[in-house]
Amino acid sequence: MDDLLAQLQELFRTVFDDDQLILRREMTVNDIEGWDSLRHVDLIIATEAHFRVRFATAEVARLAERDQNIGTFLELIGDKLS
């Protein structure tokens, strides 16, 4: 499991208060229980704080859409870090 995914898994575990949560690249909004709009905001906040990146308004909205998954999320973070 690469480092970025591991870090994101930690963040998800904190935000969803579930230390058993396993994150996989294929997972989408529908695959994780409790991932509603409120949790989405909390996730973005935690991600921005941890990785010290900033998402544009449209990027955040897009991430919650059906065709997005953890993989695309990681790509977005990766782009901002490079």
Added chain:
Amino acid sequence: MTDEPAERADTPPDAVELLQSYLSSSPARRLAAFGDLVRHLQAAVGEQRQELAAGLLRRVPVPGLDYTAARGLAEIYRRLCAAGAASGKGMRLAVLGGFTTEQLTELIGLFSFMRGASVEVYRAGYGVFRQEILDPSSPLGRFCPDMIFLATSWHDLARRPGPGDEDSRVEELLEEELADWLGLWQRAHEQLGCQVIQSNFAPPPWRPLGNHEARQRAGFGRFVASLNALLQDRAPVFVTIHDVAHLAAAAGLWTWSDPRYYHLAKMPCAPELLVDYADSVAALVGARLGLSKKCMALDLDNTLWGGIIGDDGLEGIRLGPGEPEGEAFSEFQAYLKQLRERGVLLAVCSKNSEQVAKAPFEEHPDMVLRLEDICCFTANWNDKARNLRGIARQLNLGLDSFVLVDDNPAERALVRRALPDVAVPELPADPAGFIRAIEAHRYFEVLSLAPEDLARTDYYRANAARAQAESSYDDLDGFLRSLAMKGRSAAIDRGSLERSAQLINRANQFNLTTRRYAQADLAVLMEDEGWVTQCFWLSDRFGDNGLISVVLAKLEGEHLEIDTWVMSCRVFQRGMERFVLAKLLDIAAEWEVTAIHGEYLPTERNQLVRDLYRDFGFEQTYRGEDGGSRWRLGLPAGGVELGCFIEDESDG
């Protein structure tokens, strides 16, 4: 070295170590240290050690918590609530938001718990705050809130001036907007009878008019500022204005507003600042419940001045103009002085000989604080925990009323471990940062200020002087005579109404019948010709005790019936009861009644006055199984002992 048994801390050493480690961690270590603390808390909750987790959670300081960390703690708090382990002073709070309030409400609940409250929250749906208040059948009414919090932002303003609007038109818009809010509060108060907390409005950070925005009445920035001023001036007594404008200014307007989160989720500010926002509201909840701190215990060396007075002497300590660090300490003292002037007590708790410690207060020209600002001065070589317990005893305050201000991390750690109830804020090494470090905790929030608050330090100093004088007398009479007491009696009027009502509603020990009267009800009795409503003041050579006794008596045909008689515990055993009874006899003679009747209704707290009427020579006319009794004194009364050492200063 303490001569008392080991203090029972409500958290075992390893948990305190984790807390300590988190508090003193460097920024790099902070995240990991916090993670350790949270895991420990979660484990404790999971293992059914909820009391322990609750105690530890209450001691995590709020300043410095980031949003994600705070949400993590909120989860733990939620679990404690579910397990029934989150106790505190109860309050029903309704949060009505113009913006998204889910996260804010959770954090308000958490931070209120951390201040000692247990808040049951009703959260209205998004944006429907007006409807909830105006609709009598809304769930808000059924919830019966003690307090309503209106979570509003500038987006909720119904009006804004146009660029070409005349000043008179802007005035009109301001008055209309204010009238809307006034109407809403009035309605809430009428329906629900509760306190309202209204958020004022942080302006958007942009200024289309640039520097001219503040000058132009029709500019939105100016409009918001004018409205905020009107809110503060015109809010009725049951409304508290929550100063969001200050929160935003303190954070910096651009830092405060994060438009992305408004567009995405209708959050009123940057998420990181929601923590501060929630704590600000929690501090008001705490103030309402009487949970604000009352006394700051101050270290001296390197806290009030630079250097060590015992080593450096008066000329060597760094204080006052001419030296940057000295100026920082002066500013800190000036801040403390302002706190004391508004009713916060200042005590000194220092490791020094008393004489050496007092010298700067008495002789240093640049000291801002003087001995008269200190209600209790403790300087010796005992350990701080023991001294703090002594100060608490002397001031008759719980340890949870105290804040310890000490530059020394080792002393802070020691007191945190020994006295978990005492608040011990972290201080930076630089004294220029002391004020901010203390302000961040919002220890001393109030909802209003009374003359009693302003005189609080004087009262404590006078009491200390009295206690000292008493210890130098062998006989009580000698001491009482030496006090040179003066008493005054008058009918209750507009000026004494509030304090009289306060006394009636707070007195528990010297209270014959424990009947409580709202101020409005007392005002009615005050005007009623068939009632005697008398209040009493007492002062002595040490100071004024203020209004300390109230009697309400009804004229029932041939006799006077004492309905209520209360006295402040401040003035027990001074002979004031005799002074009061003497006055009642005078009044009875004026009204030509043939007897005075009294009643004793027993409670858990008023055993003190069970035999009061008997001791005065009243005849018992009834005795109940519950310990209640009724009494009668025929007039004219002979042989009633009324002598006391109190000189009568009443008018007429």
